[in-house]
Amino acid sequence: MSLPVHRRLLRALWRGVWGLGAAVLLFLGWRIAVLATTPAERQADVVQQVFSTEALPPFTPEHLALVRGLRVWWLPVESGAPGVDPRQPLRGADSSASSVQLAQQLLATDDAALAMRRLVEVARWVYPFVERARLAPGRYAVPAELQAQLPGVQQGQFQLRAEHLTLLRGAIWQELTGPSLDVVLAESTEAEPLWPMPFIDGKRPYGDRSYYTIDMAELLGSPFALDARGHAIIVPARDAALKRLHEETLTALQLLFLYGEMDGMAPLR
Numbered sequence: 001m002s003l004p005v006h007r008r009l010l011r012a013l014w015r016g017v018w019g020l021g022a023a024v025l026l027f028l029g030w031r032i033a034v035l036a037t038t039p040a041e042r043q044a045d046v047v048q049q050v051f052s053t054e055a056l057p058p059f060t061p062e063h064l065a066l067v068r069g070l071r072v073w074w075l076p077v078e079s080g081a082p083g084v085d086p087r088q089p090l091r092g093a094d095s096s097a098s099s100v101q102l103a104q105q106l107l108a109t110d111d112a113a114l115a116m117r118r119l120v121e122v123a124r125w126v127y128p129f130v131e132r133a134r135l136a137p138g139r140y141a142v143p144a145e146l147q148a149q150l151p152g153v154q155q156g157q158f159q160l161r162a163e164h165l166t167l168l169r170g171a172i173w174q175e176l177t178g179p180s181l182d183v184v185l186a187e188s189t190e191a192e193p194l195w196p197m198p199f200i201d202g203k204r205p206y207g208d209r210s211y212y213t214i215d216m217a218e219l220l221g222s223p224f225a226l227d228a229r230g231h232a233i234i235v236p237a238r239d240a241a242l243k244r245l246h247e248e249t250l251t252a253l254q255l256l257f258l259y260g261e262m263d264g265m266a267p268l269r
Contacts, residue, residue, distance in 0.1 A: 043116060043193055044185050050120045051181055051196065056128060057121045058266035062107055066090070066122045067129055069106045072150075072254045075202040079212050081171070082250040083199020084126055086184070087192060089119065091145075099195060119195065126198045127173045130253070133260030137162045140255050150251040152244075163220055163245060164252035170219045171249075172201040205246070213242040 050057070057063075069092070073085040090102040097105070103115035139157045147153045176184055176196040188194040207215030214232045217223045224232035 046117050046120050047185060047196055050124060051177065056124055059125060059262055060266045062118050063122055063125055064262065065106050066103060066118055067257050070257045072250055074250055075199050077202030079202060079205060081200035081202040081205045082253045084197035086194050086197045089195045089197050123196045127175055130168050130256060133256055133262055135256055135260045140259055146254065150254060152248040152251050158251050158255060160252055160255055164249055166220060167216065167249050168253055171205050173198050174201050213239050216242045216246060
């Protein structure tokens with residue numbers, strides 16, 4: 001075979017190699033683009049799967065690890081009430097990390113799909129945890145990074161009272177199901193995912209009355225006295241004390257997540 005023919009064959013082979021390489025790069029780029037645009041869809045699928053079953057998933061040490069990292073927030077509706085932050089449900093030192101990445105850190109896993117599923121399952125466990133977790137009244141240390149955000153903290157500690165726990169367990173919790181879950185999923189985006197975390201009703205936190213401290217007093221077993229027409233006689237000093245107690249349920253909820261213990265946890269699967 002002559003030298004010019006050899007050169008033409010080499011050029012053809014190089015063109016083939018470069019063409020194959022370009023095709024491979026194009027395919028990889030397409031796969032990366034697809035993977036980069038699907039987290040919100042995959043999150044929605046996981047949410048639908050977890051919330052479509054009536055039974056709660058077994059509560060394991062993985063769920064407890066995520067509960068320990070939950071971030072509380074104050075729902076800014078009328079009187080307001082505590083819940084779990086739906087945009088940033090987990091606390092973490094890295095403010096740029098996503099919720100899934102923070103869940104991976106808390107679970108010490110590289111499995112993002114597992115971390116996502118466990119975080120969604122924790123959304124279903126928030127209210128049952130509040131109901132069932134054991135935590136005795138007393139003084140508890142509050143993490144330094146949370147002290148300025150939580151009411152009632154003094155010298156880095158908070159006095160948890162039995163009344164705080166009674167209010168949290170007797171409050172009207174809003175758990176996202178049906179149409180409300182659909183709204184969350186519709187508003188969730190890849191850039192700003194929303195997590196279906198429960199919260200206490202900020203409009204009617206403890207009952208149907210428009211003045212929530214009346215419901216609080218009844219829930220705590222010491223209702224306001226009634227006048228001749230059956231209306232509650234609001235004593236200003238006690239009303240102010242009940243309002244402070246209501247505000248402090250934010251801190252009490254954070255401490256319950258940090259220190260509450262659950263009996264009968266399932267083993268890791």
